[in-house]
Amino acid sequence: MFSDFPVSCDRLRGIMKRLFILFAWLTPMAITAGEKPLDASFLRQYAETRGFLLGRPVNPKPSPDGKTVLFLRSEAKNPKRSLYEFDCSTGKTKELLTADALLKGAEEKLTPEEKARRERMRVSAGGFADYHLDETGRFILLPLSGKLFVCNRSANSSKELKIPAGTIIDAKWSPDGKWVSYVRETDVYVYELATDKETAVTTGGTPVKTNGLAEFVAQEEMGRFSGYWWSPDSKQIAFEEVDHTGVETWYVADPTKPDQKPLAQYYPRPGKKNVAVRLGIVPITGGKPTFVTWDTKTFEYLCAVKWDKSGPLTIQIQDRKQQEIQLHLVDPGTGTCRKLLEEKDTAFTNIRQDMPRWVRGRQEFLWVSEYGKGPGLELRRADGSLTDIAIPYDIGFQSLVHVDPDRSEVVYLGSLDSTQMHAQSRFFQAPLLQRRPDTDKSIRLGEGEGIESVVFSENKDVFVLTRTSPGEMPRSFVHTRDKRIGELPGVGENPPVVPVTKFEQVGKEPLFNTNIVLPQNFDSKKKYPVIVDVYGGPHHLHVVRAMRNWLLPQWLADQGFIVVAIENRGTPGHGRDWERSIYQRFGQVPIEDQVAGLKLLAEKYPAMDLDRVGITGWSFGGYMSALAVLKRPDVYKAAVAGAPVTDWEDYDTHYTERYMGLLPESKKEYEASSLLPLAGKLERPLLLVHGTADDNVYFRHTLRLTDALFRAGRDFEVLPLPGLTHMVPDPVVTERLWTRVAGHFQKHLGKPIDFTPAK
Numbered sequence: 001m002f003s004d005f006p007v008s009c010d011r012l013r014g015i016m017k018r019l020f021i022l023f024a025w026l027t028p029m030a031i032t033a034g035e036k037p038l039d040a041s042f043l044r045q046y047a048e049t050r051g052f053l054l055g056r057p058v059n060p061k062p063s064p065d066g067k068t069v070l071f072l073r074s075e076a077k078n079p080k081r082s083l084y085e086f087d088c089s090t091g092k093t094k095e096l097l098t099a100d101a102l103l104k105g106a107e108e109k110l111t112p113e114e115k116a117r118r119e120r121m122r123v124s125a126g127g128f129a130d131y132h133l134d135e136t137g138r139f140i141l142l143p144l145s146g147k148l149f150v151c152n153r154s155a156n157s158s159k160e161l162k163i164p165a166g167t168i169i170d171a172k173w174s175p176d177g178k179w180v181s182y183v184r185e186t187d188v189y190v191y192e193l194a195t196d197k198e199t200a201v202t203t204g205g206t207p208v209k210t211n212g213l214a215e216f217v218a219q220e221e222m223g224r225f226s227g228y229w230w231s232p233d234s235k236q237i238a239f240e241e242v243d244h245t246g247v248e249t250w251y252v253a254d255p256t257k258p259d260q261k262p263l264a265q266y267y268p269r270p271g272k273k274n275v276a277v278r279l280g281i282v283p284i285t286g287g288k289p290t291f292v293t294w295d296t297k298t299f300e301y302l303c304a305v306k307w308d309k310s311g312p313l314t315i316q317i318q319d320r321k322q323q324e325i326q327l328h329l330v331d332p333g334t335g336t337c338r339k340l341l342e343e344k345d346t347a348f349t350n351i352r353q354d355m356p357r358w359v360r361g362r363q364e365f366l367w368v369s370e371y372g373k374g375p376g377l378e379l380r381r382a383d384g385s386l387t388d389i390a391i392p393y394d395i396g397f398q399s400l401v402h403v404d405p406d407r408s409e410v411v412y413l414g415s416l417d418s419t420q421m422h423a424q425s426r427f428f429q430a431p432l433l434q435r436r437p438d439t440d441k442s443i444r445l446g447e448g449e450g451i452e453s454v455v456f457s458e459n460k461d462v463f464v465l466t467r468t469s470p471g472e473m474p475r476s477f478v479h480t481r482d483k484r485i486g487e488l489p490g491v492g493e494n495p496p497v498v499p500v501t502k503f504e505q506v507g508k509e510p511l512f513n514t515n516i517v518l519p520q521n522f523d524s525k526k527k528y529p530v531i532v533d534v535y536g537g538p539h540h541l542h543v544v545r546a547m548r549n550w551l552l553p554q555w556l557a558d559q560g561f562i563v564v565a566i567e568n569r570g571t572p573g574h575g576r577d578w579e580r581s582i583y584q585r586f587g588q589v590p591i592e593d594q595v596a597g598l599k600l601l602a603e604k605y606p607a608m609d610l611d612r613v614g615i616t617g618w619s620f621g622g623y624m625s626a627l628a629v630l631k632r633p634d635v636y637k638a639a640v641a642g643a644p645v646t647d648w649e650d651y652d653t654h655y656t657e658r659y660m661g662l663l664p665e666s667k668k669e670y671e672a673s674s675l676l677p678l679a680g681k682l683e684r685p686l687l688l689v690h691g692t693a694d695d696n697v698y699f700r701h702t703l704r705l706t707d708a709l710f711r712a713g714r715d716f717e718v719l720p721l722p723g724l725t726h727m728v729p730d731p732v733v734t735e736r737l738w739t740r741v742a743g744h745f746q747k748h749l750g751k752p753i754d755f756t757p758a759k
Contacts, residue, residue: 039558049493054077065457111167128142141171146168175309212228238281240302279305340384359379366380378390425442453467465477517550527752532565540620543565584669629685633682636684679709
């Protein structure tokens with residue numbers, strides 16, 4: 001179904017390099033020499049190129065007619081993104097717009113609100129953070145430096161919208177392309193392009209009660225970054241009203257700038273007040289909104305809203321315990337709801353922002369359910385009743401990316417091997433309830449091992465497949481239904497080395513996915529100290545076949561270590577029971593699995609010195625690193641903990657209560673997972689690292705742990721990163737930080753020592 005270009009010289013060299021590494025790994029621990037180890041200059045190059053990701057195409061979007069593909073790209077060492085266009089007929093690429101051209105040389109400025117929004121979206125690049133095509137693909141909406149620009153691709157021209165001063169967030173096209181909408185300050189506005197006239201859709205918004213803005217936990221934990229939605233006919237807007245009354249206000253201050261006021265943020269914590277939300281529907285001309293009615297006392301969370309041309313207005317609501325999700329059909333005229341289905345779980349339910357997907361003239365919709373061993377894609381009638389299983393629960397389905405009702409085809413991401421993610425096409429039940437011969441098989445859109453993503457054109461004839469593998473950085477290829485027609489060109493630098501990795505499974509029940517990174521000059525006659533590179537928490541897969549994930553571990557290994565990573569229970573992609581085994585057991589299951597996986601690896605690879613094991617991670621990985629030396633000093637002899645959560649009562653409601661339960665009824669479980677009661681037990685070297693401006697895991701976490709350690713008379717080190725948030729994009733800080741991490745482990749774990757492997 002899909003063909004490929006001949007192998008290029010660069011790709012051939014990459015394949016040969018991988019073959020050499022593969023050959024070496026066929027006889028474990030038999031490598032005696034490799035390439036030159038990476039030195040500190042690699043850290044500088046890594047930091048300046050943002051992990052060698054700068055200069056590579058991002059956010060590709062095929063035009064609706066499939067004739068072109070737009071994408072963003074920066075220079076190799078400059079994070080400022082510009083907009084490019086790939087011509088599918090000629091394979092040529094041209095630069096469409098730059099931030100400097102639109103701003104006419106003025107410096108880009110971001111408001112605190114936009115900075116916070118980018119922090120939630122994990123975007124650190126400058127220039128164009130995003131762009132939006134209208135329904136025709138002729139016009140592009142570009143938010144930039146607190147302003148909005150519209151580019152006419154046909155006329156090769158652009159103009160700035162004449163919007164009054166104020167913070168502008170979440171700009172969108174109306175479905176008919178005649179209007180641009182956005183949130184200015186705390187209300188929703190529309191801008192008519194033909195008349196350059198702005199109209200307030202909502203009124204009365206305040207910092208306490210906002211209109212059209214997604215609340216903190218929706219952005220940080222639910223994956224929902226918008227707080228308003230257009231009707232398919234472009235005549236109405238549904239908007240979220242968020243009332244922060246009674247929610248705790250936390251402040252982020254920069255200690256190095258005491259003359260500046262702290263930034264205030266509503267931050268709901270476990271057991272305390274959440275925001276109160278309502279969904280209103282109002283004409284774009286303004287007026288009194290119609291509010292949707294549901295049991296808000298039972299279902300506090302408005303998880304997802306869908307209202308597009310393929311289906312009616314639907315909402316997903318979730319209870320505070322997050323053990324039940326309901327899908328409701330909404331009547332926009334009256335605000336009444338009708339329940340279509342519900343998902344229940346004794347631990348927690350997962351939110352799907354892309355659900356439901358309506359097909360066949362709104363007569364049916366697709367829905368992801370987890371009632372089986374893992375996620376499956378169901379086909380349901382308009383009343384919510386089940387029609388068929390489009391994708392079974394046991395074939396590794398993870399997420400839906402494209403639906404073609406005319407072909408009865410779905411494209412999804414998934415794999416039975418959680419270290420990989422492949423784009424696959426599959427046909428579902430035909431309209432006359434007759435199965436097609438090819439219904440029960442999936443077809444890969446790409447090839448080889450690795451991680452893939454895919455995006456289709458509106459006409460469904462062109463798609464862009466982006467993939468990365470253990471031996472290659474991300475590349476984006478443009479395909480038609482019959483063949484690959486080109487590659488979106490990049491200018492990024494390539495890493496100087498392919499990481500020496502070994503992915504394998506160890507154990508039986510449970511079966512752990514692991515990866516081992518060897519130093520390039522590995523000597524099988526030596527025994528090496530071990531560093532565990534850990535995350536360990538929900539939402540995130542750490543052990544994946546992607547080169548970009550193992551570049552820093554390779555540098556660390558080249559400083560005289562074997563670096564290992566282990567996927568413990570609680571992480572996604574392994575099925576329902578695996579993921580939910582972490583429920584109310586943050587302080588037990590992950591660390592038990594890390595210890596078990598480490599010992600199983602050492603049985604296979606005797607060059608791992610289990611008497612000298614260190615551990616390092618960030619965020620949940622920082623929590624795990626500190627927990628390791630506090631709870632299992634018999635195994636872990638040193639740790640570096642970055643931005644750790646130290647007490648789960650100080651993290652946000654939606655994440656924490658989902659996995660730990662509600663307070664006060666689950667107080668015992670919270671205490672069992674807190675680091676603070678363990679402070680007096682520290683007997684191993686611990687380095688704590690934290691950005692002082694972190695508004696996700698507040699610097700408070702590290703301060704509270706250091707206070708407990710100090711009062712208990714324990715020795716430890718603290719490295720504050722002044723003015724930095726949960727992300728660390730600063731190149732100088734990145735270089736210095738990893739040098740410090742390596743030095744910490746070299747000091748406390750030592751160097752490789754000679755030994756004779758047992759025969």
